[in-house]
Amino acid sequence: MKGIDLFCGAGGFGSGFEQFGMDVLYGIDVNEMALETFDRNHEGESIQHDISEGVPEKLRGIDVNVVFGSPPCQGFSDARGSRRLDDERNQLVFSFIQWVGELQPEYVMMENVAGMTTIGEEFLDAVEREYRDVGYEVEWAKLNAANFGVPQTRERVIYFGVREDSPITPTLPNGDYTENGDGQLSLSGREMNGWRTVEQAFEDLPEPTDEGTIELPPLSEYPDNDYLRDIRNGGRRTYNHIAETPADNADTRAIIENLRPGEMYRSSRFGDRYRQVWDLLSDRFTETEQDCLHFIARHRTRSAFKMGDKGVGAVPDSKIAHGLEHDDDTVYTALQDLLADGWVRTDEDGDTLGYDLNTKSGIRPRYMRLNPDGQSNTILTTDFKPRDKLHPTENRGLSLREGARIQSFPDEFEFVGSFGDIANQIGNAVPPLMAKALAEHIQTVDEEINQRAVQK
Structure with missing residues (x-):
């Protein structure tokens, strides 16, 4: 199957789709540095373009099975405190839908923050109406990335749509783990031991370095860590393992040194x-x-x-x-x-x-120390500042690679840009393992449609 990634950023969504086997032809975004990262890690072509300005001539008439992407979410985000219907950033959702109408793929997959559902029924009705107007029936659900093997309780709204001439009604995977006969937990046929943890994500990482490129110890030293097998993909090197240290003053040191795992200063x-x-x-x-x-x-x-x-x-x-x-x-x-x-x-x-x-x-949450035995909460673009998130056991902020691990980026995925550029790319991304599961769902739907066609 072939797809195009709108508002692609660094390409987390596309990374997951490619891991499942989809051919991502293009990544479209306005952020030049994010597109450099996209080019570093994807075979598809990046195009710097303002999606609100419509489909460029080069892409008119291309044949793709799936249009997927993540319209910028600041207008919806609970973290930003703004969920106004008239926020101009919310209009990019409709730009996304206009591209779908122009390209007419068989399937559409759109991701956004959970706050999108709280903006009001008027907005949700408008989104569904716009999809119908361009010929698609859609269904949406609020999904938790932790249910798809990501060590992070990141809730996102996922819209999945099929063309109105499709013989099936669109559905979404719930991502829930259920016990099998052996008392273990399973999802899509893969046996799991429940939600992955921060400790699993960080277990093999040495101290951060100034340059960020590090050699990793043999995977054989971590025989019970299935997350590392997913993330490493056979590799022994990773990148962007750079972290910031807290402000050097007595009060900050005292706060950080006395916070236990899972605690925050508030x-x-x-x-x-x-x-x-x-x-x-x-x-x-x-x-x-x-x-x-x-x-x-x-x-x-x-x-x-x-x-x-x-x-x-x-x-x-x-x-x-x-x-x-x-x-x-x-x-x-x-x-x-x-x-x-x-x-x-x-x-x-x-x-x-x-x-x-x-x-x-401490009137606002500060210095949240992650719990190694649990999951991170949603990784944000600001979370690499030590005042926001702290390493579970070390008195420093998260490294960029640790954030990428929490987001489930493969270790071979190398980010490009300044520390702040990369923090934005990681925090804004769709977790690749979640995206991989969504690609798997699209394939399952496609197989069902083809099977019905054969039975006719």
């Missing part, structure tokens, strides 16, 4: 996975200051305490003082010292002065 949340500033940096604060920070964190979302009518708000200094078993003057002094040191911010409502946590004190 003072505005409570539970086993969260560690707060007054805990990790207890030696920086007096007992009153620790109690003030704790009180603010506990009460900033409670209507009886916070200022204003928003979901969160500063807590009036008088309520902090009255709520703590300390002398009022001691509390007010502690709050002023915390403000002077940048651990809290203030807000005013008339004569009322309120205090709230700020970024420095």
Whole structure:
């Protein structure tokens, strides 16, 4: 089967399709550096082109079985906090559909972030209507990459479509592992031991280097690691194993060194996975200051305490003082010292002065240390900064190769560009192992259609 990859980026989607045996003829994108990576790793031709400007003359009339791709997702992403129907970035979905209408493949596969489904029924109805207008029936499902052998709980919306003259209704694989007779878990005939883990993805990687190209130890040293067999593909070398180190200051070092696997620095949340500033940096604060920070964190979302009518708000200094078993003057002094040191911010409502946590004190998630025995959450383009994700056991950020391993890129896949360029390419990609399973599904559907044709 032959395909064309729209909004291809580095080519994660295409990599998975090629691993299954599909011939990817072209990769189309506007990002020059991503296309250099595409060219380095794919036999198909890259074309730098703005897809919103329609199909270029060179591609009109080409014969392809599948059009697949990932329209940019920033307009939908929960991570970015924007899911507006009129966001111009959302219109690229319709540009993708216009290409499908122009090229008329037998099948279409479109990937996007899970936030696409929360933008509203009006938008989802418009997408299905546009597909019908160009002659396709589509079905969509929210799929988790972890269910397809990827060590990452990355949820994505997948649209699969067939031409309206097809004898079948489009369906999608659910990716669920189910027990077979031996009590193991299976998917598409492959016996698995459940979701792959971060430890499996990193087990054979040495320390990162300045240059990034590394030789890997023999695979025979990891006889039980089926993930490495998939990723290595018989190779003994990989690339882009470069990592950033955290800022060199006492507070950052103390936070990172004290975070255990699976934990993150976040003072505005409570539970086993969260560690707060007054805990990790207890030696920086007096007992009153620790109690003030704790009180603010506990009460900033409670209507009886916070200022204003928003979901969160500063807590009036008088309520902090009255709520703590300390002398009022001691509390007010502690709050002023915390403000002077940048651990809290203030807000005013008339004569009322309120205090709230700020970024420095962990109001937002920071320094998430991956759990080696579990899966990574969704790899984002920003996750190679040490302030966002940390190695499970080492006090540094993820290397680019470690991120690529979490995304299930083959080890021979070499990324091109600056550290930031490559971080964007990895974070924006469709995990190749997930894409491979989707290509397998297309082949299964195609075989069913051909079988029905023969039976006629």
